[in-house]
Amino acid sequence: MSERAAQEFFKDAKKKAGTLKPATFHTLRHSFATHLLEDGVDMRYIQDLRLATFRPPKQPLEGATIRRLVYDGQIIMANPIQTILATQALVILDGALATELERRGGDLNDPLWSAKILLEQPEIIQQVHLDYFRAGADCATTASYQATFEGFMQRGLSHAQARALIQKSVQLALRARDEFWSEPANRIGRARPFIAASVGPYGAFLHDGSEYRGDYALSENELMEFHRGRMAALIDAGADMLACETIPTLVEARALVRLLDEFPNITAWFSFTARDGEHISHGERFADCIAEVAPHPQIAAIGVNCSSPRFISPLIQTVRRVTDKPIVVYPNSGETFDATTNSWQGTIACADFGSQTRAWYELGARVIGGCCRTTPEHIHEIALWARATAI
């Protein structure tokens, strides 16, 4: 965008000041993001942008991260999901990280699970992120699902070392993204991928399968205490948004929502696990959870992950009835994790992932990927139809 075009754009935006409704803000944000992307401006380099006085930057501001747009004193958050949905029919997420690391020889037989690889073999994490971008993913979800201060410190690491490792998960994803995007051929027909920092549930740290039951007796305040430090570290490391995922219980969703208020410059997607087509893992009605959580302004998308593909269609229909926000779904392979034997049991339900994901898109899902046991091949199956789908 030329400086003159930018001035016209913002003059028009300024005229609307004072009469803007939330819907107009969305439009404004879309067009703003689209202009910047079309111009090839790296959005990371513009911080706390004041739309009304915006000038295209002469030089990138090193190291700055855009998370907040301010328009006439009102904050408009950068929202990677909306930015991509302004130009594409679907945001394609990545697939499994932990099980993919294992498939490549990573040893995950450890209470730290994938976080162990952060310590010992970070290069294969970066490689898996890169492979997902190549398969078509618009997003890398960081290897922080099970990376916690408590887990690392139980292994004898200091608080500072634990923080550095948690942040390393973001750095590895950013490096993979920059490597992928530096190749001009990779930019054809797609948006620049973003980094979502995985915020796994408290149960993931317990390593006893309780993340799929949610039966831990922590209060909302205790759960906030558990999540606060890691959330701060992930945001500081430069993640574009948060993936609050595999949430088994409403009390934990409430704790995470309240924490968002403490970090007002970041957006998040919220994703529950489901025990069937109607209830989250701990037993609360899925519809009630969505109705309570979805209205928060920092929540960019909401839905379900790490649940069987068999439950996804009715769950999408439930979200659709309750909110207009983008629906995120990334099921596992349909097998279930048995914590006593540390293995996956049951039958696979993610065959023909391309047509299943397309059916979910038609039901209303706009952010789709895979969770445990899915692979870059599954993500590629999504890309094959999604890249050919007009908005």
Ligand SMILES: [Zn+2]
């Ligand atoms: Zn999973």
